[in-house]
Each structure stands twice: as structure tokens, then as C-alpha cells.
Amino acid sequence: MSAAKPRAWPPRTTRARATRPRPPAKQTAQIPDAVISHYARLLDDSGVMPLIDAKLGPRPGPAGVPIRAVLVCLMVSIHHSGKATLAEAWRLAAFCLSPAAREHLGLDPDGPHPDDPHTCLADNRRFYRAFDRLTSLLDPARHDRRTRLPQHEADLLATAWEDTDRDHTRKRDLLQDIVTALVLTPVRWGKGRGYLTGFHGDVGIDTTAAPVFARPPRARRSTGELFASTEITAGWHHSAGNGPPEYGYSATLTVAARTRSALGSFPQLALGLVLDTPHKRIGANAITTLKPLAVLGLPTAFAAVDRAYTDQQPGHFARPARELGYKLALDYKVDQRGVQGSAHGALLIDGSLTCPLIPDKLARATTGLDDAAIRIPSHELTALITAREPYLLRLKQSANADGALRFQCPAAGTSPSVTCPRFDRLHQRGPSRPAAVDLTDARQRAAHPAAKPRILPPTPDHKSGELPKICHQHTITLHPGDLGHLDKFRQDLAYLSPSWRGTYSTVRAMTEGLNGRLKGHDLDLSDPKNRLAHGRVAQTILVALLVTVANDHFLDAWRHTHQPPDEPDASTETFEIPAEHLDRSPLTGRSRPPPIP
Incomplete structure (x- = not known):
């Protein structure tokens, strides 16, 4: 029994050849003059060229390729290909710009001939030397790289x-x-x-x-x-x-x-x-x-x-x-969380100044916690962070010319957030007179002393001379150097x-x-x-x-998403190019001039 012959491939057709993938062309299409105009205007409006020219000064010999042209071509290369390479910038400048655009950038309008490798190499070297002049000008440690x-x-x-x-x-x-x-x-x-x-x-x-x-x-x-x-x-x-x-x-x-x-x-x-x-x-x-x-x-x-x-x-x-x-x-590292230091008796806890008598459980709520526990806090941690709030010192006065701030004790003022027997004893404040409270009013219930956390001083309490400054005064002044190196945590x-x-x-x-x-x-x-x-x-x-x-x-x-309907898409104000050479093809807004100051 003879072996079966393999089935022949179907004949090639014109349609099959037409749909065959092809490699991309080496030379891109001509770049619109509006793109060159836009990035030339951006560079000119930045004001960097006067800085460079003033530093560069007059140089002997031929002028060479302008540094401005090199920077504009690099931005155009980034715009079109995403590459900030001199090779791509030179290729666009040599073969993808109109004669009017090249003349505007100070380049030879005719450009190098693509079929003449000698003119291409010479033009390429001039382009590279222009960028080299810029790097040599700004490099404090010039050497052979x-x-x-x-x-x-x-x-x-x-x-x-x-x-x-x-x-x-x-x-x-x-x-x-x-x-x-x-x-x-x-x-x-x-x-x-x-x-x-x-x-x-x-x-x-x-x-x-x-x-x-x-x-x-x-x-x-x-x-x-x-x-x-x-x-x-x-x-x-x-x-x-x-x-x-x-x-x-x-x-x-x-x-x-x-x-x-x-x-x-x-x-x-x-x-x-x-x-x-x-x-x-x-x-x-x-x-x-x-x-x-x-x-x-x-x-x-x-x-x-x-x-x-x-x-x-x-x-x-x-x-x-x-x-x-x-x-x-x-944010803080693991070993930086919790109690970080103190100033005038107030504790610095996770970047905030608090009452020195804050419960230890609240003060150390974040001590030793890893990053995972911080990113997704548990209900218990959230409750402890919320319970800290009444013990925080309140900002009484923003920073002055010297950077000093004033903080108020949480038990002081007309609306204290905590009740403190030590504060009442030192400042001779007697118990407040009882007042009728509308239990249906949430604000009245929250403002009643019985609804606020109560500070529990040690028994017996310290003598007045041994108490911190924050307990002797209604407010404290925090100067920039009071926390020392710990000020980086605040x-x-x-x-x-x-x-x-x-x-x-x-x-x-x-x-x-x-x-x-x-x-x-x-x-x-x-x-x-x-x-x-x-x-x-x-x-x-x-x-x-x-x-x-x-x-x-x-x-x-962002402009295409939020632009008002009556705002023009692009402006016709470009550099001076003869009307017969001006490319007025629509652009995605990048030909718009800068705003008038």
C-alpha cells in the first residue's frame, strides 16, 4: 500500500499577499510645522536659551548647529517616539522637517542628502557637537566619558x-x-x-x-x-x-x-x-x-x-x-511609631502633642505595629486612634515669624475635650454648676462634662513643683528647637x-x-x-x-476632557513660515500658544 501524499498548500492569492504583515518603514512621515512651532515656543518661553547663551559667550570658528535646534528636536523626538536620544533627534531633524521648519531652527533648509553618506555623517557630527557644547558648558567635572x-x-x-x-x-x-x-x-x-x-x-x-x-x-x-x-x-x-x-x-x-x-x-x-x-x-x-x-x-x-x-x-x-x-x-517606620518624645511635659505620640496623662493603652496603640497592620487597621486599632483625639493638644496660634506655635491643654478653654482634676486643682477651678441637658440634643450631650474622658492622675499626685510645664499653664509655646531632632516626626x-x-x-x-x-x-x-x-x-x-x-x-x-465647547482647538499663530509651506493640518491642541501673562 503506497503512502498517502501530503495535501498541497492552497495557491497564493493576491489577497493573501496583501494581508501579509510588513515591517514598518524606516522613515517616519513629515512632522507638521505646528509641532515644531509649539516646542520651539515652549523652549523660548522657558527662558533657558538666554541663560545658556550668556554662559556660552562668543566662540571662535563656525557657529555650528544651534543648541536651540538640538533641544527642540529632542522634544519632538520624545513627542513622536518617546526616545530622548540624539540619534533619533538628528534623524527627525535631517529627514522629517520641512525646509521652512529647518530654516526656523537655524539649520540648512536643504539638509543632508539621504543618498550621500558623507554629508549625512558630517551633519550628524555637527548635531552631536552642539549637544556636547552644552554638556561641556554645564559640567563641573568634565572628563572623557x-x-x-x-x-x-x-x-x-x-x-x-x-x-x-x-x-x-x-x-x-x-x-x-x-x-x-x-x-x-x-x-x-x-x-x-x-x-x-x-x-x-x-x-x-x-x-x-x-x-x-x-x-x-x-x-x-x-x-x-x-x-x-x-x-x-x-x-x-x-x-x-x-x-x-x-x-x-x-x-x-x-x-x-x-x-x-x-x-x-x-x-x-x-x-x-x-x-x-x-x-x-x-x-x-x-x-x-x-x-x-x-x-x-x-x-x-x-x-x-x-x-x-x-x-x-x-x-x-x-x-x-x-x-x-x-x-x-x-508616615513612620515600625520602630518610630508610638511615643516618640516630649516637649514641656507634653508627649509626642505619632507626630502629635498629647496630654502627659493620656492612658498608656492609647499612647502605645501603634507601638511595634508592622506596615500591614497600619495599611489595613483593625476595628480595635481604629477605636484606639479615635479615643486618642480628646487628649491631643489643640493648636491655639499658628506659627509666627520665628516658627513658634502655641498649643492649648485639652482641659483648658471654654470647650475642654477632657476633665482633669489636676488642672482644676492647679488653676483653682471649682466644679461647674449643674445644668439641665436636653437628652435628645446630641451636641448638649457631648458637651456635658460627664460625656468627656476623665484624666486619672496618680494617687497621690506629684507636688506642684514637680509637674510639667503643660500642667502649670493653659498653653505652651513650641519653638522650632524644643523637640530637637524629634521635630522631624511632628x-x-x-x-x-x-x-x-x-x-x-x-x-x-x-x-x-x-x-x-x-x-x-x-x-x-x-x-x-x-x-x-x-x-x-x-x-x-x-x-x-x-x-x-x-x-x-x-x-x-486634560484640556480635551475639560475644555469648554467655545474654546478654540488650536491657534494659527506659529513662526513665520510662507503661506504656501505652512502645514495647517489639525493637531491635538499642541500648537496652541502660551497664555498672555
């Missing part, structure tokens, strides 16, 4: 990013000024258009990883000599989760957020950015992002931060943040109370949400392949451009 240095030489160069040398400090400050100006330009546009009307000043601050493509330091196999990374100031970023550490930089981001009780909506924007070595200057970098917001005229409310900021010295974060007008919403909401949860949890969720959007599909800050340029200056500028374009996208997405 193409080879690994011995670790001791790299450590010596890295000190230029931390020392007090005047020239190094000036370059570091100029670099940060450029970053701040870029990131805040879309924020100023949104504020000028009225998009931030619903923003009440609540911010979230967090540090996220910005990994680099460079390898970490390693020893040479033959000699055992330790060689540094080409990124001499990079380090290992350890996040709060269980994931492995990432080698690169840490990006401190301040995010516009709101509490659960706040009304109104606004675009979720990054309000500040600082790129630094991981786990260094955490508090100082957060303050650096907050200072420009006052100049911008934004309100101040709560600043919610994670436990990395709670660990900072008071002079590095907590006190400067309060001086800027922010209230703090903090916050303005009762820990784990409903108001604290409505503030801290909501703001932290919005902060993590923006971090997720910056590490999403279109723009991915966490992928080092999107930022291949070496050096801290280059990485700082590229991360700033990524966040700036992301802010612009966030504004555009």
Missing part, C-alpha cells in the same frame, strides 16, 4: 558635584535653573489658561529611579583593580518595594495633588524635578523643587511624603518645608485618623500615579535605552525634557 576610569580618579572627579567650589556651585545651580525652567513652563501655561483653578496647594514628593545604560563599577579580572562606571556619580537606587535595586540616578519629583475632601479638578502635573545620586540630599532636593512654586504664585497646603523624608534631619526638610507654608503628612494631622488617611493616602496615590505615567508605554523614564547619552549633565537635561514633554501631554489630555 568613553572609557572607564580607576575608581580613585573617578571619586576625585565626583567631588565636583558636592564641594563648595564657587565655579562648581555656579555650574550646578545653572543646570538646576535650566531644569526648573523647562519643567515649570507647561505649568505656567496651564495656570495662565485657568487649568489650575481647582489646585489648592497639596503636593506629593517622591523619589523614583532613573536608571542609566552604563554598567556599574567592577574589578578587572587580570589585576583586580577597581574601575568606576562611566557615570561617575551614579549609584544603586533602592526602592521601597521588593524589587532589585537599579543602577543610575534618583529623580525627585513634586506632583500636583489633592486631598479626598478637596473639590475641583486640575491636570496632574510634575511641579519640580531634581536629578541626583541615589539616597543623597533627599530632603534638600525636595525643598529645591518647592521653592520655585512660591514664585509661580501657587497656593500651599499639605505636603505628603514617604518615610524616606521622615528620616531626614529637621533642618534638611521639615523646617524648611514649614517655612515655605506647607503642612506635613508623614505632623499637622493625627496619625491614622480619617483626616490623615484622606490626605496622605490620596496624595500618595496621585504621586505614584504620575510616576506610573512617566514610566508608561508612550514615555518611559525607567528605560535607559531612551536616554543613551553619557554623563550626569546629559542625563539631567534629557530627563528634564522627558518630564517637560510629559507635562505638555498631560495638559493636552
Whole structure:
């Protein structure tokens, strides 16, 4: 019996060939002039080019490619591909711009010929050298980044990013000024258009990883000599989760957020950015992002931060943040919960000052609790947190020019929250006259002394000279240095109370949400392949451009959801391009000019 022949495949048809997948074309379509106009206007409105030109000064030889053109093309590359790479930016500038757009950016209108590799290579090198001029201008520790240095030489160069040398400090400050100006330009546009009307000043601050493509330091196999990374100031970023550490930089981001009780909506924007070595200057970098917001005229409310900021010295974060007008919403580590210290006899419990005679069960309600018990509190813990409230000292007077606050004893005043025999004895206050109470009125029942917690002093009680200051006075004044290093734990909401949860949890969720959007599909800050340029200056500028374009996208997405029906979609005001070359194709709002100040 002969073997059966395999069945032949059906003949290929024209339809089958037409539906066959094809690789994408190497060259993208021409970029609309409106996109170039928009990002050129954004860069010009930021004011960074005068800072760069003033620092650069006159240079001998040919002018070369303008730095402005390189930065605009990098933003266009991020807008179209999500990549902040010089190779992609040059490709778009060379082959995807109209002659009028190239002329506006100061480039040769004709551009390199695609079929001539020599002209392409020469144009590419000029483009790269322009970006190199910028990084050389701002780098306090200029060196050859193409080879690994011995670790001791790299450590010596890295000190230029931390020392007090005047020239190094000036370059570091100029670099940060450029970053701040870029990131805040879309924020100023949104504020000028009225998009931030619903923003009440609540911010979230967090540090996220910005990994680099460079390898970490390693020893040479033959000699055992330790060689540094080409990124001499990079380090290992350890996040709060269980994931492995990432080698690169840490990006401190301040995010516009709101509490659960706040009304109104606004675009979720990054309000500040600082790129630094991981786990260094955490508090100082957060303050650096907050200072420009006052100049911008934004309100101040709560600043919610994670436990990395709670660990900072008071002079590095907590006190400067309060001086800027922010209230703090903090979280604590396991060994920091419960009784943290005292001032003038009042106990500092989970960041709040309380009566020194608060029951021990309430004072130690959170002592030793792990994070899981805090995130999902039991009914018993919730009841203990609620029972703490009457024993908290009440704010009598907000901070003055020196930062001093006045707190009132919970047994003092016309509406005390507790009854205290010690207070009555020391201040010679007799028992109140009985009054008729309408038992159907909840407010009258709650205001009656019998309904309030009663302080139980020790028996026999201490002598008057041995009692703390809070018991001798109706109020105490808390100066910035009275708590010492424990002042970093003090916050303005009762820990784990409903108001604290409505503030801290909501703001932290919005902060993590923006971090997720910056590490999403279109723009991915966490992928080092999107930022291949070496050096801290280059990485700082590229991360700033990524966040700036992301802010612009966030504004555009929010406007499409909340734009009034009568507001125009886009403006025809672009740079001066002849009418026959002007691309007037509709755009998703990104061709709109900045608001009139």
C-alpha cells in the first residue's frame, strides 16, 4: 500500500499577499510645522536659551548647529517616539522637517542628502557637537566619558558635584535653573489658561529611579583593580518595594495633588524635578523643587511624603518645608511609631502633642505595629486612634515669624475635650454648676462634662513643683528647637485618623500615579535605552525634557476632557513660515500658544 501524499498548500492569492504583515518603514512621515512651532515656543518661553547663551559667550570658528535646534528636536523626538536620544533627534531633524521648519531652527533648509553618506555623517557630527557644547558648558567635572576610569580618579572627579567650589556651585545651580525652567513652563501655561483653578496647594514628593545604560563599577579580572562606571556619580537606587535595586540616578519629583475632601479638578502635573545620586540630599532636593512654586504664585497646603523624608534631619526638610507654608503628612517606620518624645511635659505620640496623662493603652496603640497592620487597621486599632483625639493638644496660634506655635491643654478653654482634676486643682477651678441637658440634643450631650474622658492622675499626685510645664499653664509655646531632632516626626494631622488617611493616602496615590505615567508605554523614564547619552549633565537635561514633554501631554489630555465647547482647538499663530509651506493640518491642541501673562 503506497503512502498517502501530503495535501498541497492552497495557491497564493493576491489577497493573501496583501494581508501579509510588513515591517514598518524606516522613515517616519513629515512632522507638521505646528509641532515644531509649539516646542520651539515652549523652549523660548522657558527662558533657558538666554541663560545658556550668556554662559556660552562668543566662540571662535563656525557657529555650528544651534543648541536651540538640538533641544527642540529632542522634544519632538520624545513627542513622536518617546526616545530622548540624539540619534533619533538628528534623524527627525535631517529627514522629517520641512525646509521652512529647518530654516526656523537655524539649520540648512536643504539638509543632508539621504543618498550621500558623507554629508549625512558630517551633519550628524555637527548635531552631536552642539549637544556636547552644552554638556561641556554645564559640567563641573568634565572628563572623557568613553572609557572607564580607576575608581580613585573617578571619586576625585565626583567631588565636583558636592564641594563648595564657587565655579562648581555656579555650574550646578545653572543646570538646576535650566531644569526648573523647562519643567515649570507647561505649568505656567496651564495656570495662565485657568487649568489650575481647582489646585489648592497639596503636593506629593517622591523619589523614583532613573536608571542609566552604563554598567556599574567592577574589578578587572587580570589585576583586580577597581574601575568606576562611566557615570561617575551614579549609584544603586533602592526602592521601597521588593524589587532589585537599579543602577543610575534618583529623580525627585513634586506632583500636583489633592486631598479626598478637596473639590475641583486640575491636570496632574510634575511641579519640580531634581536629578541626583541615589539616597543623597533627599530632603534638600525636595525643598529645591518647592521653592520655585512660591514664585509661580501657587497656593500651599499639605505636603505628603514617604518615610524616606521622615528620616531626614529637621533642618534638611521639615523646617524648611514649614517655612515655605506647607503642612506635613508623614508616615513612620515600625520602630518610630508610638511615643516618640516630649516637649514641656507634653508627649509626642505619632507626630502629635498629647496630654502627659493620656492612658498608656492609647499612647502605645501603634507601638511595634508592622506596615500591614497600619495599611489595613483593625476595628480595635481604629477605636484606639479615635479615643486618642480628646487628649491631643489643640493648636491655639499658628506659627509666627520665628516658627513658634502655641498649643492649648485639652482641659483648658471654654470647650475642654477632657476633665482633669489636676488642672482644676492647679488653676483653682471649682466644679461647674449643674445644668439641665436636653437628652435628645446630641451636641448638649457631648458637651456635658460627664460625656468627656476623665484624666486619672496618680494617687497621690506629684507636688506642684514637680509637674510639667503643660500642667502649670493653659498653653505652651513650641519653638522650632524644643523637640530637637524629634521635630522631624511632628505632623499637622493625627496619625491614622480619617483626616490623615484622606490626605496622605490620596496624595500618595496621585504621586505614584504620575510616576506610573512617566514610566508608561508612550514615555518611559525607567528605560535607559531612551536616554543613551553619557554623563550626569546629559542625563539631567534629557530627563528634564522627558518630564517637560510629559507635562505638555498631560495638559493636552486634560484640556480635551475639560475644555469648554467655545474654546478654540488650536491657534494659527506659529513662526513665520510662507503661506504656501505652512502645514495647517489639525493637531491635538499642541500648537496652541502660551497664555498672555
